[in-house]
Amino acid sequence: MSAGAINPADTAEISFLGQKAAQELDEDLMGPLGFSVDQLMELAGLSVASAIAAEYSITSFPRVLVLAGPGNNGGDGLVAARHLYHFGYIVSCCYPKRTDKQLYKKLVTQCSSLDIPFLEIDEVLAQPLSSQADVVIDSLFGFSFKGTPRPPFDGLIKAMVENDGGSGTVATSSAAPSDGSRNRASDVATVRRPVIVAVDVPSGWDVEQGDVSHSGLSPDMLVSLTSPKFCARYFEGVHHYLGGRFVPPQIVEKYNLKLPEYPGVSQKMKEDVYF
Structure with a gap:
């Protein structure tokens, strides 16, 4: 096994990557x-968007706020x-450090x-997230x-943690609209707080050990990219997806990856079953 590639058990159907292996894998690609x-x-951004659309339809979750950082993760957003x-x-987007x-x-x-x-x-920090978005x-x-x-x-991380106090209920998912039309915010079913969707790694988490700083950030959905990072094993949210349907056989072999098969022509795979 390549250094940093972590398999949770011999019977596991999916692999986890440490920080060093994830960086080396990107360099190889x-x-x-x-x-x-x-x-x-x-490809990563399309996977994230597809995963969100699969769980949070525009009927109930029409407003999306993207918090984008200065690097590749922000670009994915x-x-x-x-x-x-x-x-x-x-x-809408908040991209504070261009x-x-x-x-x-x-x-x-x-x-x-x-x-x-x-x-x-x-602007974003001046008002509750629930007044701005259904999905963050x-x-x-x-x-x-x-x-x-x-x-x-x-x-911004503090705002996601507080998320209107973190005590309100939140819908876990919703059926896709039958007509695919854009919906008005007034048509939204009551949601006490927006759902948080983390791209690959929840911000501020240690890539391998999770929320070691005790920030309290606990996203509702995690979209892992290429292969889940080791911190994904500490994810306690509702939906976990894998995105990035582009991994060549050479990468699978070099990093001893175990990855599930994507269904049909989908760009994302729901991973809940593997945790």
Whole structure:
């Protein structure tokens, strides 16, 4: 087994990756195997959007707020924002620390061309999340993150943790609308608080050991990418999905990966059964 690739048991049907292995795997994909970062980001973001649409329909969860960080995880969130718009959701983004890299500038341009609003962080923190969204996508930090979240991201993590006090009930999922139409916010079934969807790694969590800083962030959905990271074993939410249907056989062999088969032509796989 490659260093850092962790299988929970001999009988397990899915593998877990440590931080070092996840970084090396990405380097292999973008090196000898010829993938570009924007290719991987597009596939990851589509997987996230597809998983959200599978569990949280626009009938009951029309408003989506994307919290995007400065790196690739944030890029995944911006790609998901674009796809969710085309799926019919009412999308907004908070992207407080932008970069001059052309890839990210283009993602912002793509979202802006769809009139997806970019909110200032002060706007987001000034009011309860429930007044802004039915689904909040946590794409602040991914598997490369180390240390303690700093401003302005610590405030966004705190808002997700508090999430209107964290005491209200939340719907776990809903049936997809029959006509696929965009729904008005007034048509939404009563939801006491928005659901939190984490992209690959809940922000601020240790990639291998989970919420060791005791931040209290506990997302309702986790969308693992490529292969679950070891911290996914500490996930206690309702829905766990795997996204990233692009792993070549060479990667599977090198990292001794055990991955479930994706159904049909789907870009995501529900993983709840493996935990």
